[in-house]
Amino acid sequence: MDSQGRGRADDIDPADQWVLNPRTGEYELRLSPSAPQPSVPGPRRSARQRTAADGTGADADGTGTAAAPRGNRAAPAPPRDVPPQRRRRGAPEEPPPGRRGRRPEKKKSKGRKVLLWTGGTMAFLILGTASAGYFYLEHLNGNITAVSDDGASTGGFQKDKAINILLIGTDKRTGAGNESYGDAGSVGHADTTILLHVSKDRSNATALSIPRDLIVDVPDCPTEQEDGTTKVIPGTTGVRFNTSLGQDGRTPSCTVRTVTELTGVQPDNFMVADFNAVKTLTTAVGGVEVCLAKDIDDPDSHLKLSAGTHTIEGEQALAFVRTRHSVGFGGDLSRIGLQQQFLSALMRKLKSNDTLTSPSKMLKLAEAGTEALTVDSQLDSISKLKDLGLELGKLNVKNLTFTTVPVIDNPEETVKTTVVLNESTAPDVFSMIQNDVSFTEVKQQKKKEKAAVAARLKGTKADASEVRVRVLNGGAPSGSAQEELTWLQTEAGVSKSENGGNAEKELGKTQLEYAPDQADQARRLADLLGLSGSAMKPGESVTNAQGLPTMTLTLGKDFKGAGVKLNASSNTSVDVDKSTADEVKCAE
Secondary structure, eight states: OOTTTTTOGGGOOGGGGEEEOTTTOOEEEOOOOSSOOOOOOOOOOOHHHHHHHHTOSOOTTSSSOOOOOTTOOOOOOOOTTSOOOOOOTTOOOOOOTTSOOOOOOOOOOHHHHHHHHHTTTTHHHHHTTHHHHHHHHHHHHHHOEEEOOTTOSOSSOOTTSOEEEEEEEEOOOOSTTGGGSSOTTOOOOEEEEEEEEEOTTSSOEEEEEEOTTBEEEEOOEEEEOTTSOEEEEOOEEEEEGGGGSSGGGOOHHHHHHHHHHHHSOOOSEEEEEOHHHHHHHHHHTTOEEEEESSOEEETTTTEEEOSEEEEEOHHHHHHHHHOOTTSTTSSHHHHHHHHHHHHHHHHHHHTSHHHHTOHHHHHHHHHHHHHHEEEEGGGOSHHHHHHHHHHHTTSOGGGEEEEEOOEEEOTTOSSOOOEEEOTTTHHHHHHHHHTTOOSSOOOHHHHHHHHHHHGGGOSOOOOGGGOEEEEEESSSOTTHHHHHHHHHHHTSOOOEEEEEEEOSSOOSSOEEEEOGGGHHHHHHHHHHHTOOGGGEEEOOOEEOTTSOEEEEEEEOTTOOSTTOOSOSTTOSOOSOOEEETTOOOEEO
């Protein structure tokens, strides 16, 4: 019987069969018998022998009961001619007759069982094999390929901070059967790149896809050579993002530097996968389920599937993530959407009980993952990968948002083959990740609070000419209050405004305080300045120079300049395409 079949009777979970041996301190695999077995008949014994063996001989005080060590007294075994009592169906199995019983172990909860397998991906399973586990760990460590980050990363993720992992898929055709795909001589460019941001509290995450044809500036890249020396590979401007890897000898650290310069987010670690990673990982989990809204027959990617739901693995899975001409607009952006759908399906499969409770699948995953991935030198052992896995395992896939860097067609091209940043929305996306702002609302209490705060923005708005406000500087650069006042009076039509000088204390964020009867004025000013509901503070009015009640606008450290709206860094409804990993979408 294989490892998947063991212990399946009576709904016994495989995780419960790894038992700590108190004598050795190691975990052992113990398979329970299907039912208690009667004792094997032995040679006849004398009455004295039976009495001594059964513990029924007279003790020192003549009571007829042998003294047993405290806490270790065992019930006498039933006579040999009495068969063991039959247990009811579903009842817990009793120990064989004549054996000393021990305190029954509490049954693990379902969540505990899942955590046992999820914890460090394979670490607990490996350690459970005692001495053999050490050699297997060494074997897995030997599978790992690690390269220097050349000082481009933060130095590795930390458990008490947000995590940023750069995932890079190359188009290098190494591996059996991969030479038939496109450019067999590719140096391995950054064909698929995702910046995975996991929030500090691990409640949510964002997977930001970076188009390979995005025009970027690749910075100078100090790169460690095989002989230990460092070579600086010159940067280039106005080139495709995918050239940040492979081109001119660039290593993954060059891609890390490019992403940092592009997004303002410095990755903690990176992982690089080739074509084989897709094939081996999907095969290890027994395939992933994807959905197509139409038939696809793509001779370039070798994908041929009918409309509907399919379970794909191996070569077929690789063909799926490479398809672009048969979906969407037939370009790289359409393929990104397909890849995000595939990764969502893979995440759901990895987190499913079907995978987590299967020792054979977990072993295959350990082999496939360590063989197919190249990691930075901060993740060069199973122990370090386990620690990262424990942090990522805290995330619920429904709170993992997939989105793409906002782009537009390159205006300098007649035939559109590349894209450039959409400057109206891309900075907002980058700012949200920099500030650890979730693309999804994941806590019910926060939703209720935000609803109450958002209500401050709902209702009628007074005309700008009726808004009375004094402007204070509470942490903005010197002169900001006067600059904002000038803009309000000359550009926004808020003529009843005045400069109140410096505030008594500095504020991190700009704030508008108003009396209840000034709510309509406050909503108009919030609309003009891009204030969120949380920046609006119901309170009291003050008296202006004309002796009339007026609101108080205090410019905080987040002030970006006269007339510049203030809600970019905290906007959680930025207009970009996004989906979450728990959604099942059909490719069109």
